[in-house]
Amino acid sequence: MSRVDSQDTARLILEDGTVYRGTAYGARGETYGEMVFNTGMTGYQETLTDPSYHRQIVAMTAPHIGNTGVNEEDPESRRIWVAGYVVREPSRVSSNWRATASLEDRLRQEGVVGIAMRGTRALTRRLREHGAMRAGVFSGDFAGRDTEELLAKVRQSPDMLGADLAREVSTREPYLVKAIGERRFTVAAVDLGIKAMTPYRMAQRGCDVHVLPAESTAEEILALGTDGVFFSNGPGDPAAAGYAVDALRGVLDAGKPFFGICFGNQMLGRALGLPTYKLRYGHRGVNQPVQDRVTGRVHITSHNHGFAVEAPTDGPFDTPYGRAEVSHVNLNDGCVEGLRLLDRPAFSVQYHPEAAAGPHDAAGLFDRFCELMQSAKGVK
Known part of the structure; x- marks a missing residue:
């Protein structure tokens, strides 16, 4: 030519x-x-x-x-x-x-x-x-x-299947995002590709947020005296991030309140023994309809993911950490959009409740995380 x-x-x-x-x-x-x-x-x-x-x-x-x-x-x-x-x-x-x-x-x-x-x-x-x-x-x-x-x-060029990318985008050193106003909780946020708005949303609710590198162990996470643990969004194949799955299992063993979004949802799924798979073309945008299966309410949500969790949607199922259920589904394709444990204080969603530029339908999930931490404090 x-x-x-x-x-x-x-x-x-x-x-x-x-x-x-x-x-x-x-x-x-x-x-x-x-x-x-x-x-x-x-x-x-x-x-x-x-x-x-x-x-x-x-x-x-x-x-x-x-x-x-x-x-x-x-x-x-x-x-x-x-x-x-x-x-x-x-x-x-x-x-x-x-x-x-x-x-x-x-x-x-x-x-x-x-x-x-x-x-x-x-x-x-x-x-x-x-x-x-x-x-x-x-x-x-x-x-x-x-x-x-x-x-x-x-x-x-490299394929996305099998790509371990969370370690490439994560912070190299821990840092602190201080609570805005009175400090109510201490949160350990594992950075698998965290967005700045995420710790800010928690800081608005009185959380001191310790942002930690992707490879942080359960011992390092729990050593902060955390009231709750958060796993962030991130890139790559969740099947390649075994280090994060191992850390999360240690957190679940300790009974700490847990909240995960996007990649963090996939990490919870794999920690529970569920497989993940690559979507045909993924969900990326700010207009995905997601239904809360408990309330029936539909949220318009922000997404950025090419992988998803495969889980039973016909009712609770057994895991090494007790019963769990699919809490949210995507109304476009039936994709699993959320998980929660029924016997431990842990839940996750596949979408972005912190979304900057919107939508903000799901911002209340950060309040739910704070409620779990408050309940756990009350048990002590």
């Missing part, structure tokens, strides 16, 4: 050989990752800085991205984690009083290779029909290279 001269040209190449062409956006170069899509209409800065997107190329289904630029208040972590970024129509200007830079400038600054293209709807439909797959974005010096050469590199 003839070489492309323009440095503004870019290509997105999927593992199955599908090629999309567009304009370079962000940094120029090459990047590889699992191709996924996000259906959120707001919150692109939170998406970019969510560690759960580590090693994924994210396509935004909202047609216009970058309108409000970026600021220093909304990031969910210390950096952008997405491997690449796909948008339909980048905003030409940033218009918000809090903006400190344009989105494209920030992408360039952090070396995130992206593409702006008209085919985001076709891309999303392909992923829904054929499942998430590996992909690459190519621009700059890579724009004119042979397609077959680039496709071969895509197919040689």
Whole structure:
């Protein structure tokens, strides 16, 4: 094929050989990752800085991205984690009083290779029909290279199955997020890819939150004199994070109140002896309907996960820690969205009750965690 001269040209190449062409956006170069899509209409800065997107190329289904630029208040972590970024129509200007830079400038600054293209709807439909797959974005010096050469590199890139990524995004050293106002509880939060809003939500409720590295042992977690233990969201295959499962089993053995979200829900499932599996294309966005099976109430929730727990949904089931049940289900596909133990103070959900940019239907789950800790204190 003839070489492309323009440095503004870019290509997105999927593992199955599908090629999309567009304009370079962000940094120029090459990047590889699992191709996924996000259906959120707001919150692109939170998406970019969510560690759960580590090693994924994210396509935004909202047609216009970058309108409000970026600021220093909304990031969910210390950096952008997405491997690449796909948008339909980048905003030409940033218009918000809090903006400190344009989105494209920030992408360039952090070396995130992206593409702006008209085919985001076709891309999303392909992923829904054929499942998430590996992909690459190519621009700059890579724009004119042979397609077959680039496709071969895509197919040689790492797969998400078996990927242990929580340790790559976790904090290296423990740190403390202090309670806002009077301190009521001490929480140990294991960082498997935690978002900044999560300890903040607990701090608002009077919790001193000790954020710990992903590989923290049960002994290290319990040594803090914690009233409760929290396991965060995070990237990768839950089957590869046996160290976190072992730590959680120690926490459950000690009878400490436990709350997990997203990856933390998968860790609870595996600690209970349940398998996890990879979803066809995952749930990523802020519009997933989830039903509480006890109350029947439906919450519209924020999601970012490509794996799920497989568990019986026809009633309580036995585990090494007593009876458990599926507490929440996704009304779109029946996916398990929550677990809870009936004989110990432990529960988890697959979605994000802390969601910045919304929705906030499920924010009361942090209150429920505090109630469990208060009840456990009352027993002592």
